[in-house]
Amino acid sequence: MQVSGYAIDILVTGFPGKSVCHGALGWSSIVLIRHGDRLALIDVGAFGHRKLLLAALAERGLKPGDVTDVLLTHSHYDHALNWVLFPKARTVIAKVEMDWALTVPWGETPVPELYVRELNLMPSLARAEDGDEVFPGITMHLAPGHTPGCVAFKLAGPEHDVIFTGDAAKNRVELISRETDMTYDAAISRASIAMIWDLWTARPGGIVVPGHDLPMALDDRGKPKYLGEREAAISAWYGDTLEQTTIINLVI
Secondary structure, three states, rough: EEEEEEEEEEOOOOOOOOOOOOOOOOOOEEEEEEEOOOOEEEOOOOOOHHHHHHHHHHHOOHHHHHEEEOOOOOHHHHHHHHHHHHHOOOOEEHHHHHHHHHHOOOOOOOHHHHHHHHHOOOOEEEEOOOEEEOOOOOEEEOOOOOOOOOOEEEEEEEEEEEEEEEOOOOHHHHHHHEEEOOOOOOHHHHHHHHHHHHHOOOOOOEEEEEEEOOOEOOOOOEEEEOOOOOEEEEOOOOOOOOOEEEEEEEOO
């Protein structure tokens, strides 16, 4: 994805689904943005993303030390845990989110408690306020509901904007219905999604990158349409040898 002055790569495309009987999937989006000599990641994923994330960077000739900025949409483990791969980077999170994450009861939420505690001690941590420019051309917008300090990021390009919604609007269904799964207050989440729609439609040609879905643009009727093709599958050992695997395709 190209926006004048910016190169945007979706390193990991989020998946809009939940596990039925094995806990959370946590398959979230990870986005690389290159602008001049600055390289930002919007969200960094969890343990299961590490090999994939490092390989995606290596394919582009990059090392973790090349990342200058980490922009976190919120503190949940599937989006924020891998900040430890980028200790030299400036890590940005909403102040209200960080204040909340430090107070949640241990073991009761998707917040990675020890990682949040350590992040709070990092001199490279930046606590941002609503409306702050957190990277050249990118502003942070509070979008609570999923968490108290969940945010969306808006990249204001010369031709059009790109909105990164995190889990304020996790997928196409939430954007269309304005109803959300996993919210502490449905009305607050609806207001946040309305705000995201305002950002999206403020200029023609806008693109939205959700926390757990493919990027989207608006069609001629003003409805979200996917950009790109989804890839999602599981390889399972159902046979008698390691060489015998069954591929379960998760794409319809």
